[in-house]
Amino acid sequence: MKLATLRSPSSRDGNLVIVSRDLRHAVRVPDIAATLQQALDDWSRTEALLRSRAEALEAGTLEDAFDFDPAAAAAPLPRAYQWCDGSAYLSHAELVRRARNAEMPQSLYHDPLIYQGGGDRMAGPRDPILIADEAWGIDLEAEIAVITDDVPMGVSADEAARHILLVTILNDVSLRNLIPSELAKGFGFFQSKPATAFAAVAVTPDELGDAWDGRKLALPLRSWVNDRWLGEPNGGHDMNFDFAALIAHAAKSRELGAGTIVGSGTVSNRDRAVGSSCLAEVRMLETIDSGKPETQFLRFGDRVKIDMTDVAGASIFGTIEQTVVRYEPAG
Structure with a gap:
């Protein structure tokens, strides 16, 4: 599973996305976690949900998938606690x-x-x-x-x-x-x-x-x-x-x-x-x-x-x- 953070004008911590293995496509997952930090804080719950969405992204079955642009990406954790x-x-x-x-x-x-x-x-x-x-x-x-x-x-x-x-x-x-x-x-x-x-x-x-x-x-x-x-x-x-x-x-x-x-x-x-x-x-x-x-x-x-x-x-x-x-x- 590949995870990234897209920049957001409303949040310094950006928006969490799942990225396809070939780095070509992505999908937002606000229903699972708004940010990567939120996903990590609750990993015992979010991991399985994220993996299921990642599999759907690879299968090409998600209508809300979009082209992934690395230039729009922040660091995976734009602010890290440590x-x-x-x-x-x-x-x-x-x-x-x-x-x-x-x-x-x-x-x-x-x-x-x-x-x-x-x-x-x-x-x-x-x-x-x-x-x-x-x-x-x-x-x-x-x-x-x-x-x-x-x-x-x-x-x-x-x-x-x-x-x-x-x-x-x-x-x-x-x-x-x-x-x-x-x-x-x-x-x-x-x-x-x-x-x-x-x-x-x-x-x-x-x-x-x-x-x-x-x-x-x-x-x-x-x-x-x-x-x-x-x-x-x-x-x-x-x-x-x-x-x-x-x-x-x-x-x-x-x-x-x-x-x-x-x-x-x-x-x-x-x-x-x-x-x-x-x-x-x-x-x-x-x-x-x-x-x-x-x-x-x-x-x-x-x-x-x-x-x-x-x-x-x-x-x-x-x-x-x-x-x-x-x-x-x-x-």
Whole structure:
């Protein structure tokens, strides 16, 4: 089952729709749940109703079905009660720390790193990357994420896996030149993490077939900048902490509410032939090879594309396509 949120002039949380597997058609379901958050809050009731409507959509028997336009989609959860992002691929963590002359803490090899991001305003798959200053070091980060139901405090990793309801992909934009001074304060990211953009569609794990093992997604996550291939690391390879481990870590001392989004961090493989999911990795590899980076961070007008396809080559979540745009204050 594939779910999305269409923008609505009357609600910041948009309108929930079911999307066909080929991403071509959709149907609104206000009689089941007005928003995705409402559906997640009452998943024990809404799941079966949504699945039944999804089957009817696939069968072509719904008169109120319409063409699905990803440009009209918001993030699946335009406002998330909780957005926490991990650093599950240590090959990425090692490189970016080398880039800022920082040590790799030994604790990261056995204890996941997670930061709490801003969930008040998520960007949709076609929204611009709004940044005020190019000098901040604008970078994409292609990631995978899961969305949970209510997770109890102290949940084990095995139990945590059963709380994963939906899977999607995202672009967790980073401002690389703001990160070092923020982290030096010892209090984490804030200004260096602008709005995160999500694919139009979040899917139930059964849509992913054998690529989903209940804890991670073993498919290539592909990225391009200005139509130039950046990389396609496999989400199931070199994931030191799977989603179950990340959820258990996040829930060690708190309950997680339904609709919590948990990100993987930048997908990264140790096989460098598959490329990278962010420019910081590219720059660090260039520095290792030649002593200095050649690739520039994103500039105004640059275009970013992120997608994941199934084994038949069909997009699973819809493509994230964004342009970097200078932010101009209103008025």
